[in-house]
Amino acid sequence: MMQTSVHKSEKMPWRKTKRWWFWLMLFLMMGTLMFIFYYSTTEVWPLSRSSESCNNLTTAYDFFPAYPHPYGFIMDEPHRCRQERPFLVLMIPVAPHNRGARDVIRMTWGKNTTVQGHVVSYYFLLGLSEEGDGAEVLEEQLLxxxxxxxxxxxxDFMDSYKNLTIKTMVMFEWLNSHCPNTSYAMKIDADIFLNVHNLVLMLMTAPRHLFMTGCVAWGSAVLRDHDSKWYMPVSAFPESIYPPYALGLGYVFSMDLPIKILEASLHIKAIYLEDxxxxxxMRQLGVTLTDPPHSGLFRVSTPFFAGSCYWSTVITSMLQDSDQLRDVWEIYQTQLLNGC
Structure with a gap:
């Protein structure tokens, strides 16, 4: 009897453990089923909506911006690029009202106008303001x-997210007509840290013709989710995979490409995703994009634990906003002084 009672007492903890595991697994299974049910109604359901319901939410213009079109310039620098004959031109699309972003760039990487003996020029590219009654005052401030x-x-196009393709193509038009003696140009967003020194070093050994590089997206899936910022309907782009493209946050290209891209655009209906x-x-031209010399040069985001020499090793790195650029620039200058 003594041995039997000991044996039973040894089994009791195991039975309790099995019972605990049973309830834990049941809880996890119920949680998984609830998760699947939630996402099947919130994420999968929009994908099964009819095209008719989609048309009630958006218009064709949302996906097809008005390009080509004879856009003109209200403010221009018609002779500066020819006179400076820069090796590299930096084109920065920015909203008309965002004076703060322009000033921060002027005080940071926009100051680097000569790098490794090469002239670097920069321009801010704007459209018309959507601010209504305040637009007239803003235009005076811009002047x-x-x-x-x-x-x-x-x-003279309306400056908006849906018109970024217009903005980009107008950029190519301006570069083609104003900078005949320039080797390279770069489109770069205002909320990006740019290491102009590393960029020029890379370009000094880069191809001079049919060259475009940056953070290149290969085999990117087309997003059909109506709730996505980058939603693309089948009617606008029927393929399921995009051709290779350089992410619009910052890409650099040889100056023989603007005229070729403009010519190719005559055969392709414009879509609102500019990059x-x-x-x-580029696919229409049969030109293959080039990956940068190594993957760490064009960064989509800044690592949470950036190394002590991080800013001196990249070419671009996306920031939270342009206000962060001032602080990052001070860190970058300190890294250079410390031998990075």
Missing amino acids: DESWRHHDILQS VYVGLC
Whole structure:
């Protein structure tokens, strides 16, 4: 009897453990089923909506911006690029009202106008303001800003996210007609840290013809989720995979490409995703994009634990916003002083 009671007492903890594991697994299974049910109704359901319901939410213009079109320039620097004959031109699309972003760039990487003996020029590319009653005052402020800095290019399209393709193609038009003696140009967003020194070093050994590089997306899936910022309907782009394209946050190209991209655009209906549209034009030309010398040069985001020499080793790195650029620039300068 003594041995039997000991044996039973040894089994009791195991039975409790099995019972605990049973309830744990049941809880996990129920949680998994609830998770699947939730996402099947919130994420999968929009994908099964009819095209008719989609048309109630958006218009064709949302996906097909008005390009080509004879856009003109309200503010221009018609002779500066020819006179400076820069090795590299930096084109920065920015909203008309975002004076703060322009000033921060002027005080940080925009100051680097000569690198490794090569002239670097930069311009801010703007459209028209959507601010309504305040637009007239803003235009007066932009005129004063242009007079002070001579770096404002403003075209007569409405400046909005859906018109970024127009903005990009107007950029190619301007570069093609104003910078005949330039080797390279770069489209770069205002909320990006740019290491101009590393960029020029890379370009000094880069191809001079049919060259475009940056953070290249290979085999990127087309997003059909109506709730996505980058939603693309089948009616606008029937393929399931985009051709290779350089992410619009910052890409650099040889100056023989603008005219070729403009010519290719005559055969391709414009879509609102500007970087994808440039990729479509490149495919039309039969030109393959080039990956950078190594993958760490063009960063989509900044690592949480950036190394002590991080900013001195990259070419671009996306920031939270342009306000962060001032602080990052000070860190970068300190890294250079410390031998990075």
